[in-house]
Amino acid sequence: MPVGRTHRLRHLRVFRGTPEDGGELVEYSVPVQEGMVVLDALHWIQANRAPDLAVRWNCKAAKCGSCSAEVNGRPTLTCKTRLSDLPEDIPVQVEPMRTFPLVRDLVTDVSWNYEVNRRITPFTPPEDAPEEAWRWQQEDIERVQEFRKCIECFLCQDICHVLRNHETRNPFMGPRFLVRAAGLELHPMDRADRTPYLRDGGGIGYCNITKCCTEVCPEHIKITDNAIIPLKERVADTYYDPVQVAWRKLFGRRSEGGSGQPIPGQPSADGS
Ligand code: SF4
Ligand code: SF4
Numbered sequence: 029m030p031v032g033r034t035h036r037l038r039h040l041r042v043f044r045g046t047p048e049d050g051g052e053l054v055e056y057s058v059p060v061q062e063g064m065v066v067l068d069a070l071h072w073i074q075a076n077r078a079p080d081l082a083v084r085w086n087c088k089a090a091k092c093g094s095c096s097a098e099v100n101g102r103p104t105l106t107c108k109t110r111l112s113d114l115p116e117d118i119p120v121q122v123e124p125m126r127t128f129p130l131v132r133d134l135v136t137d138v139s140w141n142y143e144v145n146r147r148i149t150p151f152t153p154p155e156d157a158p159e160e161a162w163r164w165q166q167e168d169i170e171r172v173q174e175f176r177k178c179i180e181c182f183l184c185q186d187i188c189h190v191l192r193n194h195e196t197r198n199p200f201m202g203p204r205f206l207v208r209a210a211g212l213e214l215h216p217m218d219r220a221d222r223t224p225y226l227r228d229g230g231g232i233g234y235c236n237i238t239k240c241c242t243e244v245c246p247e248h249i250k251i252t253d254n255a256i257i258p259l260k261e262r263v264a265d266t267y268y269d270p271v272q273v274a275w276r277k278l279f280g281r282r283s284e285g286g287s288g289q290p291i292p293g294q295p296s297a298d299g300s
């Protein structure tokens with residue numbers, strides 16, 4: 029893009045470096061046009077000033093979750109953040125997500141998230157459910173559909189203070205994976221019991237419902253209200269409700285399946 033009279037200059041301070049050299053913020057002046065997003069400015073820098081600038085992106089449509097970074101200290105998708113929405117009197121500061129190990133410049137290693145994902149018991153429907161059991165209420169569909177909107181940008185993981193500040197030496201799965209667990213636990217046909225993992229390996233107790241994760245989610249998933257709080261209630265019921273505790277001792281799991289509803293055509297949990 030040529031620097032013409034119609035283009036104003038915006039100043040960006042972009043993190044450059046590796047874990048070895050410690051990195052620094054480097055200033056760039058970028059000619060901007062109406063509608064430009066932060067990722068456009070980074071691409072201009074790559075094309076015109078720093079071809080070796082490491083930036084991860086794919087769709088430029090807020091759907092792949094690759095371009096996550098911290099803009100003026102706030103975790104955000106750079107392809108969704110308009111320059112015109114940022115204060116003009118200070119440089120736009122772009123840094124990598126702080127929660128994950130730095131690879132280089134704006135790229136971090138998010139592979140830990142995939143390890144956590146593998147620890148969650150996958151969707152476990154009954155093997156012999158009759159066909160009519162797979163027809164369910166629209167409200168049940170909508171409830172789990174919200175969690176399926178996740179694009180795995182890991183912005184919620186980045187802002188969560190438990191992960192960001194490493195406030196615990198024990199593992200905490202983080203909001204993204206509480207969203208995934210909720211999508212499975214609240215699924216009407218799921219029969220796995222993930223409460224032992226949520227309580228122990230997943231460390232759900234570390235979440236103190238600050239709602240920061242909900243505020244940064246680009247898909248507007250109500251992470252705390254719709255995923256974390258129901259899961260916390262489920263864990264509390266399983267381990268602290270005397271009836272559930274007794275049931276668990278007798279049958280080795282909580283008293284009902286994921287939805288709490290018996291499967292049509294199958295005996296309910298109490299055998300009726
Ligand atoms: S609500 Fe829980 S998971 Fe979300 S940011 Fe706060 S502590 Fe982390
Ligand atoms: S829950 Fe939202 S913020 Fe978290 S990874 Fe998914 S889309 Fe990103």
Ligand code: FES
Nearest residue numbers: 087088093095107
């Ligand atoms: S480039 Fe795909 S979400 Fe930003």
